[in-house]
Amino acid sequence: MEAVTITLDGVEVSGYSGMTILDLARDSGVDIPTLCHDPHLNPTGACRLCLVEDDSSGALLASCVVPIRPGMVINTRSPRVIERRKVIVQFMLASHPDSCLVCDKGNRCQLRKLASEMGIGLLDFQRLPQSAAIQDVNPFIERDLSRCILCAKCIRADQELVVEGAIDYMDRGFTAKPATLGDVPLEESACTFCGTCVAMCPTGALMEKERSYHGTTTTTVDSICPFCGCGCSISLEVKDNKVVRVKPGTKSQVNRGTLCVRGSYGYDFVHSNERLTSPLIKVDGSFQEASWEQALGHISGEFKRIKEDHGASSLAILGSSKCTNEENYLLQRLARAVLGTNNIDNGSRLYNPATRFGLGQSIGFPSTTNTIDKIEDSEVIMVIGANPTASAPAVSYAIKRAVNHRNARLLLIDPRETGLAPFANLWLRPEVGTDVVLLNELCRVIIDEKLFDEEFVTRRTDNFEELVRSLKDNTPEYAQSITGISSEDIQLAAQLLAGAQRASIVYGNGITQHINGTDNVTALANLAMLNGNVGQRGGGIFALQRENNGLGACDMGTLPDFLPGYQSLDDDQVRKGFEEHWGVDLPAEAGLTAIEMIERAATGGVKGMLIVGENPVSGFPNPSAVRDALTSLDFLVTTDLFLTETAELATVVLPAASFAEKEGTFTNFEGRVQQIHKAVEPVGDSMPDWEIILQLASAMGQSMPYSTLQQVMTEIEDLVPLYQYLADADLKIEGLGRADLESERLRARRLFKGLFPSGFGRFSPVEYNQPVGQTDNGYPFTLVSGSILYQFGSGTRSLKASRLRRFWSESWLEINEDDAEYSGYGDGDVVRVISPIGEVTTTVRVTNALPKGLLFMPVSFPESPVNKLYGVNLDPRAKAPSFKPCAVRLERINPDG
């Protein structure tokens, strides 16, 4: 980039070409007031407040839009500039309502702040008519457009960043205002309550509703959203030991000034009055409060006894994909070094292992191969088996931005009409569970038509011949008959994908949560390698992660068959390394996976369990069997924020601290390692899980040698190759200070670096097997379950977030219009959904987003636990249960019994 030097307020300063006057001024520490400018938005020059004077021509320029030119002489504080800015603010205040004086935005209002800085009183004006406050009944956002200064930040946030298109200007002149389509309330519009516009609005026109605190906070703490695997940066505003507001964090490469409704308005579970505040011990069937000493003493006594009587393999630990990396690291050390068993797994077993195995065997790297900004750089994006508008909103924003603003083309493969459908250039709707056939056929077309990246395939991969041979017998007719997609469309898709230099493949639980999930992922990896889309600058494979630290938990070795960093248990050398470090012998035999633990508990093989921050009773398939199994344990301990369905079965329940009450790191779906920070003191006697684990180890007489969390982090860096500090050359990020660079290094250390670690990518032929859960006469519908935007996971935390809970408090069943009409169901009808395994009751929502024969139910509502319908059908390699297709029938429940 070319350097450009200008004179700014009499001082020579240099920037690079393309910078605006405002950019350079801010870089040089010169303050220019702005109202309509935001670094995340395209500048529009709407408010004119940022005026500066060009000394040579005398022109007044809007500094936020005018680029610097060599030799410019700019005065940011000339009397004309000051006077003009003052007039602008006066004009704005003239059309501002009296309620300004009592407006809750208070000192956070940028207009008010500017007025007072310029010495403008609030009441010296002739007032103009204003539009009235709007009656929105949603629990999230409040609009009072009489306070709107028409800066259009909200509109740009909505259209440029989150790309929902919920609002735009309506009318012009005096009555102009940002409005929804038809000027309806937000809840009836396309708004998803992401809160991005609220965070950007400079005045009190858009505000968070139901604020727990109305004033200005002084403490803000940077952290990471505790919900999905996107790992958005958030900034917690704190007052009197309470988190009172969450705003998008600054400088994040992941969320770029946005959040979703969960991140913006879901944080108040932290202060729910249902939080556990003291350890509980069950005495005669009811819980009694206990001291930590009593509780830990009890646990260590029981664990020791069980170990002595039945051996270490009768103990098991289920770790958490929500806890930090450090906590998961300590937990697996507790299992292996203190209890002496590899029976350790974590909650991401339900969705992640197919990726680990599928990508591991193909590309030699167990997760996402590029960063989220590369999705935006793609020419073609293929989204398959993922509904990121619900499961990974920040990723959906990136995809929509790519399509709307950068001309990327979207190939959407999903039987459901998801929120991305309107953005798709080509949308294929395969029969549920036939992805392998579709992916294989895409590969075959690409090979047949010689569209693949020959150089990449020859130089970087092996086993290509094998793949070609395995696809020889595939025919377009066969693929069409199985997937239900015409061979023309498959051909179009193949050409679209192969025609792009930079293509991204984004997939989620619709790929992994199948009995053949590993095959699905492997077939995807084949496709990506054929097109040369692995390990290059643009494009890549993007495996979405349901939870904030699903990837990190696995990285840390909270797995029965791997030591931290996926280092093999079988490798004596590796094991010895850990043994030396920890000073104990480690068990070499692989342990039990999450599902196996439960099965073994039922048959008496496992007697004692520690479950950390997971709720298998409401998340695992066949919950009544899970409940029975856990009840039959000799001894169950849980740590959690709440008395969950699982905790209720425990003998001892330990109160854990939430993400806002502790330090640590999370690893997002990209592999970015990000720090969370303590914003408030843990509620009651609760403690961060890492402290609990350390105290438990001491209580068992085998203290671990850490006195600070930093020591744990350092050990992770030392022993986990993926997390080693890499002073990377690719970290030259513009505009970052030194401290930022440090944290960027931390963030980047686990990201995919270049080509296959093993040297070669390996094609693995995949065969199609008839999926389980096929419909038959008795069960004519296929049900899939999935995430929704306004709740999260099994709902343990999100249902305690008061606003999320109120917005959508109950489960529902989506059914295609024709099916509904045929069976006579209407919206709101109460039905029983019955599978061969179980049944749940819920209400009907008729939709045209589903093809005939397909039903959809959200996870997250324990009152209608959809997991009850699923039996345990494991992917043979990933040992993860299938959660996608399930054959069901419906029965109407008569309102009068």
Place this chain on the structure above:
Amino acid sequence: MAKVKKPTKAALKRINSIITRYSEQRWGLIPLLQEIQQVQGYIPPVVIPHIASAMRLFPSQVQGVITFYTQLYTEPQGKNVVRVCRGTACHVRGGKTILKLVKQELGVEEGETTSDYEYTLETVACIGVCALAPNIVINNSTHGHMNPKKVARLFEKEDGS
């Protein structure tokens, strides 16, 4: 006021064929809207989402454009458009009362259309014949020096009753 009639199936078909012709040409939004208005007399709100998806825009954006131009309507307009001047001169000389009277006379508010689709009532900022204030413009003819009597007569005459 007139209940907004739902556009007929035939009308929707006509509109859709216009939309198809402009598909995916973002620049074509204004001519497209004009053409629909020419054919249909207004742009029915129900077609906004169709227009948006054909143009690859958001419906709210299309609405933004329609409401920006005073010549584009989202409701059927009366045969005659009555514009009462709100300019300063008219205001000073009783324009407000004239507006009130016209509203009473027609039984509609600003921006509305009578149920027989005879009249649509609008206001304008200033029409430039302040010497004749207060003014009313009906279609293309200006009526100056308005007073209550003249207002009543005007609509009697126009009504033909």
